[in-house]
Amino acid sequence: MSKQFAVIGNPIEQSRSPELHHAFAEKTGINLSYSKRLAPLDGFAANIEEFFAQGGMGMNVTVPFKEQAFAACAVLTERAKIAKAVNTLWMQDGKLYGDNTDGQGLVDAIKALEWNLTDAEILIIGAGGATRGVIYPLVQAGAKKIVIANRTLARAEQLVTDLRPAVPQATLEATSLNDLAGHFEIVINATSASLTGDALVLPEALQFEYAYEMAYGKPSSFLDQAKTRGVPTSEGYGMLVGQAIEAFYIWNGIKPELKDFL
Ligand code: ATR
Numbered sequence: 001m002s003k004q005f006a007v008i009g010n011p012i013e014q015s016r017s018p019e020l021h022h023a024f025a026e027k028t029g030i031n032l033s034y035s036k037r038l039a040p041l042d043g044f045a046a047n048i049e050e051f052f053a054q055g056g057m058g059m060n061v062t063v064p065f066k067e068q069a070f071a072a073c074a075v076l077t078e079r080a081k082i083a084k085a086v087n088t089l090w091m092q093d094g095k096l097y098g099d100n101t102d103g104q105g106l107v108d109a110i111k112a113l114e115w116n117l118t119d120a121e122i123l124i125i126g127a128g129g130a131t132r133g134v135i136y137p138l139v140q141a142g143a144k145k146i147v148i149a150n151r152t153l154a155r156a157e158q159l160v161t162d163l164r165p166a167v168p169q170a171t172l173e174a175t176s177l178n179d180l181a182g183h184f185e186i187v188i189n190a191t192s193a194s195l196t197g198d199a200l201v202l203p204e205a206l207q208f209e210y211a212y213e214m215a216y217g218k219p220s221s222f223l224d225q226a227k228t229r230g231v232p233t234s235e236g237y238g239m240l241v242g243q244a245i246e247a248f249y250i251w252n253g254i255k256p257e258l259k260d261f262l
Pocket of ligand 1: 125126127128129130131150151152155177190191192193196198199200
């Protein structure tokens, strides 16, 4: 029988994970089946219990269950502990393990673009869960300074206070979106503005060389402004593929090449 995997969320119809994992399986010769599971908002724990009781090998977790998955795990990786969110689950020695591959997915996507991360100074716009999950992997990959700009300054300040002990080798700073200025190598939009169709206005005083939008497949005023400035851009499909590859690697021990799936 093939190995069973699944992605759990609510909603789940939009998920691209099954097609990605089936493509990785075909490329690497692994026999697996990867399905979508729609859990009711109050039914996450029962759903994952059923999946693993039936012999499921691994599960990805998407909105809105990543924090519940974090709370459900008996063992967490360092990056999952720091992210306080889990997107990859598996059973080992009868215990539920959790990891968070989103940040490494972003790092691998940026590396595939050949944008430099070594000693890089990075600006992240937004201070929600998406930002929390990527700071540690970006610093592990070489970033030396990360500034977090947020509409609500207090939230960025709180994130910096929380995350500073996890990345002592880097400089972390918080700023208000209104006060954005200075020069950065990479700017990452981690707000949900593109998902809700809101505009983000980047001031002229802000200069940057590369722009990454974490959302994908949506109109993005952030990317439009970067393109107007002639800056190379990318949107979040590479990150999506990257996090899926990292989960596939945890479960199957083989790492497909990101470039083959872009
Ligand atoms: P996620 O887990 O995806 O990061 P989140 O925790 O809801 O989602 O965070 C959304 C982020 O997008 C926040 O930083 C939010 O800013 P506030 O903290 O000020 O709410 C940011 N955001 C959402 N819509 C925005 C907009 N129109 N302009 C600027 N920032 C926006």
